[in-house]
Structure formats: C-alpha cells, structure tokens
Amino acid sequence: MAKDFVKREENYSEWYNELVVRADLAENSSVRGCMVIKPYGYAIWEKMQHTLDAMFKQTGVQNAYFPLFIPKSFFEKEAEHVEGFAKECAIVTHHRLAKSPDGKGLVPDPEARLEEELIVRPTSETIIWDTYRKWIKSYRDLPILCNQWANVVRWEMRTRMFLRTAEFLWQEGHTAHETSQEAEEETIKMMHVYADFAEKYMAMPVVRGVKTANERFAGAVDTYCIEAMMQDGKALQAGTSHFLGQNFAKAFDVKFLSKDNKLEYVWATSWGVSTRLMGALIMTHSDDNGLVLPPMLAPLQVVLIPIYKTDEEKQMIDELATKIQQELKSKDITVKYDDDNKTKPGWKFNEYEFKGVPVRLTLGARDLKEDKIEVFRRDTCEKLLHQTEGICEYIEQLLKDIQDNLFKKALTLREQKTRKVDTWEEFKTEIEKGGFLLCHWDGTTETELKIKEETKATIRCIPLDNPQEEGKCIYTGKPSRQRVIFARNY
C-alpha cells in the first residue's frame, strides 16, 4: 500500500497530480505550463508512438517534417482557423539577444526585430497547405498521406500535466485528396485507427462519434472523435479526425488538374492524438495504490524479486531467475530481475506496484523449496502460488488476461455511468453525479451553449450508428430524432 498517497475518493484531481509525479511519469518544469516527461513516462509514450506509427504506415501514411514556426499572416488566411488558434500562442518577435543598455543581462536586440512575427505552431494545417501547393499539380500527385510527430504550443492559462500543457507532443496527419468522398473516408478511417489503438492497446473503451458544430475543430467541416470516460465519470476527448473540406485548399490556393482536365480545389483531412493519451491511460486504470498499466503499453511487464537469507539460497534463485528471464524474453515479454541489495524486498514491492508493473514474481527461498513461486497481478492486486514448472506459459497467459480484464473493467464502469435522461430537472441532478448522459437535443448551438453555461456539461459527440428515435430536447422541448452524449469533460 502506498503511504501518504491520497485516495481517488478523497480528491481525484490531487490523486492524479500526485500519481504523475510519484510514479516518475512527469513533473512541472521551470517554464510556466511546460512539463518535463521523465524516462519512465517517456518509455510509455514511446510504446504508444511505435504502435500508432506502425498502424498509420499500414494504411499508407508516410512521415515528414514541417517547420516549427508559422508566419503570422498564414493564420489570417482561414477565417475560422485564426479565431480558434491564433489567440493564445507563443509569438517570436526577435532573433537576437544583446547586452542590456544598463549592462545588466540580456534583452531582445531592437535591431533584430522580425519583419513578420512567427507563431510557434499550435497545429500545422497552414504551413502544410502552403507546402502542398508546391507538391500538387495534378490528380496523379494525389492522395498525399503525411504525418508528423512533433511538439506544438498553445498558451493555456490553466495547465495540468499530460492533460493540458502549453507545449505538448503529438502526431498530426494531413492528407490531400481528389474527392470529397475520399477525404471523408480517410477521416473516418483514421478515427477507427485511433479507436482500435485505444481499445486494443490502452485497454480503454471509447465512443466513436462526430462533434457538434460548436465543438468542431476551427476550420473543419466535420470533426470525428473518440471519447473516453475516466473513473471519476468525466469525459476525455482522446483523439480527433477532421474532414476539412476545401477550406485550407482555398485559403492556400491549392488546386489540381482533375482526370477530366479541370482545375479543382483539393480536399483535406487532418487528425491527431497527443501526450494527452498518457493522462487518459493513467485515469482509466490507476488506483489508490498507484499506476496501473495495460501489459501492451508497460515498459516493464514482469519483475522478479528474490528473497533469501544465505548465499546458497541466492545462488539457487539467481539460476532460476536467469532461466525465467531467458524464457520470457524469448516470448517477447520484457522482464527485469531486481536483485539490487541496497533496498529491501518490501520497498521494491511498493515501488513496482506504484509504477504499475503488471506482474511481479517473488522468488522466495522458502517457496522454492516446495517448487512454488508467488505471483502478484497488479490489476486486481491478487497473489497466488504457482508451480515453478510452467510458470512462463502461465505468465504469458496472465498478461493477456490482465489486458482483457482492464478493458472489461473500464467498459463496465462506463456502462454503469451511462444513462438516459429525459427531463431538465433530472439532467441538473444527474450531471452532478458524473458519467455520460444520453439526451435528446434540438440540434442548435444556442441550446448547447445554454446547457453548458448552466451545468458545465458539453455535448461530447453524436455517436456513430446512433439509434434514431423520436424525442424532445431536454432543454427546449423541441423535437429531436436522436440522443447525444452530454458530460463534463477534461
């Protein structure tokens, strides 16, 4: 049991912040709103990256890299985009430091003021479509399917590690197509890639849906998304995929000669997930004993800890540990034998438990005399004794079981906390309890904003393949043909 560690029930928000730091995932830096991602946290992010990268490439996407800076004027070209992104941003105005006239320190050199300010990219549609203009002449040049792994900056006023930071890491895919249909298919395809990743690797169930006009990406025609529910019942937008229509092609004059020999504007999509997924991962599975990781994303899947008194016992355990390690490695399972004698077994138990290592084997001299090994699984915190014989096959299966169990547990929670609400009075009470509320809505931004103002709840999405049913808007009573998901969100 982790000492002095706040419980989720007491203060969920503090629990999260403390967990991030104590599990060595990240910490705040000296730069306001920017975090340091520590090696253990970064190792999880790398696993996410590698998996997603392979999934993208499987669909034909290639990686590329576009500039960090975007000329200010580029934002002015797409009217909605500028409203959404060019507000709170980091603005580079000078390119040299000079000694201060008073001799104390350095100041931006007034002689080195940029003619046009540069914005540190909050997202890269503008600079990329400025580039695509040079790449696209004819339908033969299409589609273009590019992705970049990059850092972006949005000057957030209130920040929380992984969930909302001024600088964050992400990937942004930007594709260009001949037809509206092809672009929309790409948009939806990438949403499914994200959903599959979330469910299979993160063990995090998600709702696939489309955003309302009000929650849409600035400059998009449609925004598809995956929405997850955290343990406190709040929603977290885990990934978005945007159908951009011809908006950016028009803003940056990107045309192609079609098969019919006509000049037409190119159709676009963009899609991204970020280090925010780390926050989602943490809040979906972790508990009052610390981090819980799904085996498929755990940097370390199995840890072996020896308990012994004599050198003879140690030697026997060493031999067994070597054998187990070899066998697990041959099954592509990452394993560490921690026989460091500077710390005691009890301390190690707490440490690996807090860091969410899925399986711990205790190689105890006493148990081994009976040919048994103690197995601890982090998801349920259950312990059992298993025969030494066949232990590796058992662990291989156990890791799969843990992965499945985490998904099912999260899904059960989401199902429990998802319910239909049909009256405004009920809505106001229920929203306080958290979770997803399935409600009728009259389809207007006006109503959506009023509901948000009164309850802080937003429409997370209109689920895809939503059942159609007649109903009345919970707020205005106007007719509606489907329920949408309302929730408070991160």
Next chain:
Amino acid sequence: MAKDFVKREENYSEWYNELVVRADLAENSSVRGCMVIKPYGYAIWEKMQHTLDAMFKQTGVQNAYFPLFIPKSFFEKEAEHVEGFAKECAIVTHHRLAKSPDGKGLVPDPEARLEEELIVRPTSETIIWDTYRKWIKSYRDLPILCNQWANVVRWEMRTRMFLRTAEFLWQEGHTAHETSQEAEEETIKMMHVYADFAEKYMAMPVVRGVKTANERFAGAVDTYCIEAMMQDGKALQAGTSHFLGQNFAKAFDVKFLSKDNKLEYVWATSWGVSTRLMGALIMTHSDDNGLVLPPMLAPLQVVLIPIYKTDEEKQMIDELATKIQQELKSKDITVKYDDDNKTKPGWKFNEYEFKGVPVRLTLGARDLKEDKIEVFRRDTCEKLLHQTEGICEYIEQLLKDIQDNLFKKALTLREQKTRKVDTWEEFKTEIEKGGFLLCHWDGTTETELKIKEETKATIRCIPLDNPQEEGKCIYTGKPSRQRVIFARNY
C-alpha cells in the same frame, strides 16, 4: 543519366542543393531558414534515428523530454554558454495575438507581453541542469543517462538544407556522474558510438578526435568529435560529445552527497548528432546521377521493374516478382515491385537511380525466357545478367558488397586527400586543393585564428592516438609535438 543535372565538378554546391530537392529529400519552406523534410528524406532520417536510438539504449541511456522554451535568465548563468548560444536565437516575447488597432490583421497583444522572454532552445543544457537539480540528491541517484530527440533553433544567417538550417532535428544526450573520470569515459564512449554508426551504417569513414579550445562547445571542458571528409575535400563535423566538467552543475547548483558523505558538484556530459548527418550522407556517396545510399540506410533497398509486351508476359513476370518479393522480405530486405503502367521503364530507371535505390532488378520478358534477370547496382552503375535461380542470395550478398564498397571508396578518397604539409607556403597552396592537411601547430588559439583569417582553414581536430613527433608550427615555427588536421569545412 539524369537530365539537366549539374555535375559535381562544375559546381559542387549547386549539385548538392539541386540533389536534395530533386531526390525528394527536402525543400525550403516559406519560413526563412526552415526546411520541410519530405517523406523520402524523412524515411532515411528515421532509419538513422532507430539505429542510433538502439545503440544509445544498449549503453543504458533512456529517452526523456524537456521543454522547448528556456527562460532568458538561464542563459546568463553559464558565462561561456551565453556567449555561444544566446546570441542568434528565436525569442518569444508575447503570448497572445490581438486585432490590430487599424483593423488590419493581427498584432502581438501589448497586454500579453511575457514578464521574462523565452528562448526557443538552441541546445538544452540549461533547462536540463535546472531539472537535474531536483533529481539528484545523493550518489545513489547517479549516473543519470538521458537523451532526447528534439527540434532546436539557431538563427543562422546563411542556411543550406540539412547542413545549416534555423530549425533542425537532433538528439541531445545529457548525463550526470559522480566523478570526473566517469563523465569523461562517458563522453568518449558516445563519440565511439557516433563513429561506429557513421562507419558501419552510413559507410562514412570518420576521424575520431578532440577539438582545440577555440572550436570547443561553449561551456565544455573538452569537445570530442567525429570529422568526415566530403567528396569536394571539405571537412564536415558529423557529431560531437562534450565533457562539461562541473560547469553546469555549478551554474545550476546541482550537488550530491557522495559516498564519503560530502556535498559535491555533479560532473556532466552532453552529446549530439543532427539532421546534418543527412547532408554528410548525401555528400559522401552521391554522384552525377543523383543520390547514392548505403543499403543499411536506404528506405527501399531493391526495386523490381517489369518489361513486357503481352498480358501473358506480364502474368509470368508478376508471378516471379511475387516470389522474389517474398523471399527478399523473409531476408529483411525492403523491396518494391513497380508495375505501375502510367510511366515507362526508362522513366522508372532514372527515377530510382536518382533516388539512390541500391539495387534494381529488371524483369524483362526476353531475358526471362533464358532464365536471366538484369541486375543494376547503384554504387558503380554496373549491370549484369544473373540466373533467376539463386537471385535472392545473390542480392543479399550484393547489398553487403555495396555497403562495403561505399565505405572503401570514401576511405580511399579521404586517404588520397590527406597529406602532411610542413611549410606555410606549401600550406597556402595546398589548402586551395581541399582535403585534410596534417600540420604542426604551436597549440595557441592566436595562431589558429590567424591561420583561419588568412586561409579560411580551421583545425578540425587533434586525432585520438595521434602519433607524437617533434616538429615546428607551420605558421610560427614554434615547437610542436604532434600534427593536427587543418581543413576548410562545412
């Protein structure tokens, strides 16, 4: 043969610039000094990254991520470092854009001026050592071996793609140690990792050496480096590894409780390679027909091109191509069958040749009737006919031969262009011919700077394990005990 492509002899610099663009590696962006790395160029960079990353991890290094921005005051803490890095840099002064008072466009909001300016990192020693202060309490916390893959910005006035750009991609390793000796060993170890990578994967011979005081990293006690020679005889610094002593620990007050229970400053190293390696790779091997890639870094190693007249022939070739592809893939060789009928074989030959694909197989209906396949190797541009039987084993070996041959060719060129020079008159003539000049030097920065002023030649490095011999400085005639490498450089 590539049409309208400038030859190296005519204009080496133009040859390089044009090659980068025509081989689809990179292009200039609309942001001054910043390039776009195109998918084909980025695929090569990714191969470099993956290989280096595995080599680093093999030595115990872990990845992490530190902020993009560095508070201005951080640069003022290390006296030499500020001189070297805080001059030409991108300075963020505001965090919001507002509508211009004249209603035309956007301006930095005067209300949103930052209290302290932020510098876009030109290198991260300062922010990382500010962080390490929180991580290090005792010798038990050491060593720390961290690396980050990141973008950095140095406001270069004259830029060239990959070689010198305002923004570039790199990795920077930052390690912290208990003792001076351990830190220096780490510095040298990483230099060797770079050298091994350059020679084994890039097929680029390098000299391992140490920089003179004048060429040292700003803030370092010693800078180790790997120096390569390009085909035009100019030197290119391909990687550096710095022993930083206690300079940054003192600047950021990073102390640890030693085993003897004393508070001591921590010892540091930093080391990096960047997308500059792409420039080195291009200039080491490429020729007047375009890019030449060593097989170990080629995104595509083998291309198959069909030549046929009838559908029957095409079908026969398809079957063979499928078989060859399967067999090559099982040998971990990347292969593509380009049977796109929108372009002619001749166009494809040029295209893949220009892009440096190491091996091309032409599956010609006529040759196949005699059970033969035409094999073209990009490094020597030689063609031969090989029996269909055993073709995959032949290719597997051929790729190794090409890798070896490229290294040997580059090494031979370097040896030819490296010579001893003993008089100042001779030096002035010889330096015009390019190459490395091995000369005696009196060991002073003063002399080094005068030589640079008069000839534009710099001391690239003092080679490790340099033979010791008595001699006289070519410039001052003062006594010297070893030769150093002079060259003009990129």
